[in-house]
Amino acid sequence: MNSVTENQYxxxxxxxxxxxxxxxxGVDAPLLLDCGVSLAPLEIxxxxxxxxxxxxxxxxxxxxxxxxxxxxxxxxPITGRPGWWNTIVGPGRPVDTDRYFxxxxxxIGGCIGSTGxxxxxxxxxxxxxxxxxVITIGDMVNAQARLVEAxxxxxxxxxxxxSMGGMQVLQWAYDYPEKVFCAVPIATAAWHxxxxxxxxxxxxxxxxxxxxxCGGDYLAHDKRPEKGLAVARMxxxxxxxxxxxxHEKFGRNLQDREKIGFGFEADFQVESYLRYQGSAxxxxxxxxxxxxxxxxxxxxxxxxxxxxVLAEAFRGTPTRFCVVxxxxxxxFPTSESRDIVxxxxxSAANVSFVEIETPKGHDAFLLDEPELFATLNxxxxxxAQKRGLKNGV
Amino acid sequence: MASDQAQQNSGRVDxxxxxxxxxxxxxxxxxxxxxxxxxxxxxxxRDVDCRGIELSQKGVNAGVAQGLSVVQGDADTDLVNYxxxxxxxxxxxxxxxxTFEPQKVVREMVRxxxxxxxxxxxxxxxxxxxxxxxxxxxxxxxxLPYLWYETPNIHLCSIDDFVDMAKSMGITIxxxxxxxxxxxxxxxxxxxxxxxxxAAQALxxxxxx
Numbered sequence: 229m230n231s232v233t234e235n236q237y238x239x240x241x242x243x244x245x246x247x248x249x250x251x252x253x254g255v256d257a258p259l260l261l262d263c264g265v266s267l268a269p270l271e272i273x274x275x276x277x278x279x280x281x282x283x284x285x286x287x288x289x290x291x292x293x294x295x296x297x298x299x300x301x302x303x304x305p306i307t308g309r310p311g312w313w314n315t316i317v318g319p320g321r322p323v324d325t326d327r328y329f330x331x332x333x334x335x336i337g338g339c340i341g342s343t344g345x346x347x348x349x350x351x352x353x354x355x356x357x358x359x360x361x362v363i364t365i366g367d368m369v370n371a372q373a374r375l376v377e378a379x380x381x382x383x384x385x386x387x388x389x390x391s392m393g394g395m396q397v398l399q400w401a402y403d404y405p406e407k408v409f410c411a412v413p414i415a416t417a418a419w420h421x422x423x424x425x426x427x428x429x430x431x432x433x434x435x436x437x438x439x440x441x442c443g444g445d446y447l448a449h450d451k452r453p454e455k456g457l458a459v460a461r462m463x464x465x466x467x468x469x470x471x472x473x474x475h476e477k478f479g480r481n482l483q484d485r486e487k488i489g490f491g492f493e494a495d496f497q498v499e500s501y502l503r504y505q506g507s508a509x510x511x512x513x514x515x516x517x518x519x520x521x522x523x524x525x526x527x528x529x530x531x532x533x534x535x536x537v538l539a540e541a542f543r544g545t546p547t548r549f550c551v552v553x554x555x556x557x558x559x560f561p562t563s564e565s566r567d568i569v570x571x572x573x574x575s576a577a578n579v580s581f582v583e584i585e586t587p588k589g590h591d592a593f594l595l596d597e598p599e600l601f602a603t604l605n606x607x608x609x610x611x612a613q614k615r616g617l618k619n620g621v
Numbered sequence: 622m623a624s625d626q627a628q629q630n631s632g633r634v635d636x637x638x639x640x641x642x643x644x645x646x647x648x649x650x651x652x653x654x655x656x657x658x659x660x661x662x663x664x665x666x667r668d669v670d671c672r673g674i675e676l677s678q679k680g681v682n683a684g685v686a687q688g689l690s691v692v693q694g695d696a697d698t699d700l701v702n703y704x705x706x707x708x709x710x711x712x713x714x715x716x717x718x719x720t721f722e723p724q725k726v727v728r729e730m731v732r733x734x735x736x737x738x739x740x741x742x743x744x745x746x747x748x749x750x751x752x753x754x755x756x757x758x759x760x761x762x763x764x765l766p767y768l769w770y771e772t773p774n775i776h777l778c779s780i781d782d783f784v785d786m787a788k789s790m791g792i793t794i795x796x797x798x799x800x801x802x803x804x805x806x807x808x809x810x811x812x813x814x815x816x817x818x819x820a821a822q823a824l825x826x827x828x829x830x
Contacts, residue, residue, distance in 0.1 A: 550685065569692050573699075576648075576707035578670065580685045581692040583678055602686040610688025 247273045247305070247341035251375050255350070259336075259371055265361035269350065272375045273341025274298050274333035277317065278325035280381070286617055287381045288323055289372065290332040291389030291396035294521050295461075295513055297340040300332040301325065306512045315596055322604035327617070328385065333375055335368040335396075337521050339514035342371075346447065346514050357516060358444035365392070365528045369399040373407070383407050385615055386608065390414035390593035391560065392521070395528050398568070401547045402530055410548040410611040412604065415557050415593045417564035418538050418571070419529035424559060427467055428522040431460030435515045444516055457515040458506030465505045470556040470589035474498060531571075538567060539574035548614070549579040550607040552593070552600065559590040580607055635804035635824065636662055639712060639738055642796070642826060643667050647709035650674070650733065652696045652726075653716035657684035660691070674699060697721045700729035708734045715822075717741045718774040724786060731792055731829040740800070740824040745779025745817040763802045764821045780817040787827060796826040 251272045253259070258268035275298045280287060290300045290313065297304065301311035301318050317323040317330055334342035337360070345360040352359070376384060387400045387408050394416025401411045420428075435441055438456025442449045466474075478498040482488065485495065494500040534540035549572055553565035562583050572579040584599045586592045593600065636659045643649060645668045651659050654673030657680070663671045674694040675681045684691035696713065697720050711734030713726065718741050720726045730737035742764040743749075752760035759769040767774065778786075780799070787794055799807040799820035809816040816823070 548690070570699075570702045573692065573694075573702045574704055576704050578672065578690050579692055580690045582682050582685050583693065584682070585678075599682060599686075603682065606686035606688045613688075 249274060249276075250341060251378050253374060259367070259374070261361050261367045262364040263362050267336070267343065267361060267367075269343070270336070270371065270374075271341070271343045271347070272333050272336065272371055274331060274375060275300065275302060276332075276379075277301050277330040278328055280329040280379075281617075284381050285383065285385060285615060286327065287329045287331060287376070287379075287384050288386040288388060289376065289384050289400070290317060290323070290330060291368075291372070291387065291393035291400075292332060292335065293389070293391040293393045294464075294525065295509070295518075296393065297338070298332045298334045299340075301330070304512070307508075312594060315594075316601070316604065322601050322608060323386075323388065327612070331376070331379065333372055335392075335521065336371045337363040337368070337517060337524060339517040344514070345444075345516035345520055355447045357447065360516070360520065362523055362527075363520060364524050365395045365399045366403065368524065369396050369403055372396070372400075373404060376407070383409060385617065386410045386412060386611065388412040388414070388604075389416075391416055391590065392525050394560075395420075395525065398530055399528075401545060401549070402541050405545045405547055408547045409615050410550070410607070412550045412552065412607065413565075413568065414552040414600075415554055415560045415565075415590055416568075417560050418531055418541075418568050420526050421564070424467075425526045427463065427559075428526055430463050432519050432522060434459035434463065435519060438515075441515060444519075446515070452510070453515045454507075454510040457510045457513065457518060458503075460515075460518060461509040461513075462502040462506040465502060467559045468589060468591040470558065470587060472556060472587040473589050476587065477501075538571035542572055542575040542577055545572075545575055545577050547577070548611055549577060550603065551579065551581045552603060553581075553583045554588070554590070554592040554597075555583060555585045556587050557590040557592065633658065633804055635740055635800055635822065636714065638798065638800075638804070638806070638824065639714060639740070640666060642738060643669060643710055645669065648707070650703070650708045650711045652700070652711060652713045652730070653719075654680070654684065654689075654691060656680050657687060657689045657691060659712065659714065660684065660689045661687070664689070696726050700726065700733060703729075703733045705732050706735055710734050710736050710738055712738045714738075714740045715742070718777045720776060723776045723778075724790065727786070727792070727827075728790060731827060736795065736826055736828050738824070738826050739783075740822060741778065741783070742774075743780050743799075743817065743820050743823050744777040745781060746821055747818050748821070762821070780813065780820065780823045783823065783825065784813070787825075791830075792827045793830060794825055794827050796824075798824040800824060 253270040255268045258266035300313045319326045334340045337344045345356045349356040387397045389397050394413035397411050397413040401408050435456035438453035440451040441453035481497045483497045483500040530541050531538040551565050553562040569581040582603045640662045647669050649669050649671040651673045654675050663669050673691040681691045681693045711730040749760040799810045799816035800822040801807045802821035807820045809819045
């Protein structure tokens with residue numbers, strides 16, 4: 229079904245990245261997107277860890293967040309940094325790669341090897357840019373489902389992820405309930421809130437206000453809207469933390485100076501920190517991808533089809549759920565996880581729900597949170613027992 | 622009834638009794654499941670699909686870390702979210718007297734479950750009566766260990782009170798078991814009027830029609 233074609237990334241990116249493996253689907257197998265456009269060819273860059281067992285029943289799909297990637301437990305080829313979920317995924321970790329076959333794919337619309345706005349539009353021979361179709365969380369999941377099928381896996385033991393990854397987890401459980409034995413949506417929501425859409429819009433406007441964005445056509449002009457993308461990242465980064473975390477980390481401390489400078493340099497440590505976050509981000513992320521992926525999150529609303537009755541979306545679901553939220557997460561507050569739990573309860577679904585006390589804000593799901601590890605260990609071990617998975621592959 | 626080993630694991634004999642009333646293969650909802658003692662017992666002995674609701678987030682997190690399906694929730698407010706006849710059994714053990722609206726909670730339980738199993742301390746027991754009669758103070762007993770100002774038990778009732786409420790709600794009592802203060806089956810089991818005077822605790826299995 230999937231036909232192998234030439235790697236079509238801009239030479240510059242191709243040279244700097246080692247993105248294999250990539251699953252390629254040719255023009256004979258287009259992906260019909262929610263917006264009505266058929267996307268082909270389609271490439272999905274992914275990483276796997278551990279070994280698939282003989283029964284093909286031990287696969288866990290990890291869904292990454294907005295600016296995440298497939299390097300969940302291995303070094304990022306651009307930044308050289310360790311996997312973004314090393315604390316959760318690895319040998320002896322809650323998502324134990326000695327026991328499970330772990331898959332993580334770059335979402336479509338992304339910029340780390342899967343088809344997205346930096347890919348070549350076959351109609352023009354140029355990068356898609358804004359001619360890339362608007363994609364949804366559902367499209368991302370449908371693409372992943374193709375990958376999972378191509379890997380010969382009929383049912384995933386678990387789909388797990390935080391934030392935008394959590395949205396994909398919910399979408400998976402909704403679209404493919406029979407293919408998801410258990411699901412772990414973390415720090416997420418069944419619909420994107422007005423406040424979150426608002427923050428995303430600030431980020432998008434910052435990118436589009438950068439003259440180097442060139443109406444989305446910056447690659448053709450050999451430019452990159454680095455300033456706009458950095459501002460978008462800075463604004464977003466604040467939402468990933470908490471007031472308490474910022475206060476504890478920086479307070480009103482000054483950066484490399486004894487007193488305020490009566491100017492607009494980074495007087496405060498928090499300013500310097502944000503500037504660094506912004507500038508580090510532009511090295512590894514594409515501005516148009518940022519537009520597309522934030523849009524996909526904004527459009528996410530699982531209940532919309534059911535007259536805003538979320539419970540209907542999960543009626544009769546066979547999937548076991550473990551919903552996790554964090555007390556200081558104001559981007560995806562506990563109340564939104566509770567909505568999910570309430571809906572699952574109303575569907576008589578098998579659901580666990582843990583709210584973890586932490587001052588670290590939304591980012592807590594990426595950080596060292598022992599209670600998160602204990603929760604995942606308990607839930608996954610019990611689910612593995614139900615699924616008949618033995619210790620070890 | 623229960624092995625010594627199981628009794629060591631469980632401090633509460635009444636939970637073993639409740640577990641023994643559950644048909645294997647059933648769907649069970651334990652309302653106010655605490656640290657998940659009954660859920661663990663059911664998982665280990667009855668092969669059931671069981672879930673818990675617990676008010677304290679700490680209890681919930683501990684339960685989930687042990688692989689139990691538990692959500693944070695309140696018997697008074699959250700049972701309305703559950704579907705009608707979604708479970709074979711809904712259990713409320715030693716919690717009814719701590720709810721704000723016991724009648725509403727019981728009504729929700731028999732809606733959600735084909736059967737509800739409810740246990741509570743019997744306020745009609747002679748010890749309680751004597752305590753009030755002779756000391757003129759709120760009773761403090763083994764099954765009601767709190768002083769009046771710190772007790773979570775805000776809706777205490779006797780066995781006869783519960784029976785009256787069930788009658789008024791049109792709820793059928795399928796089984797009644799009188800328990801002593803340790804949670805063992807009381808000798809007064811066969812005679813409810815006597816149980817109301819003598820039993821320290823009561824266990825009812827009820828259904829809606």
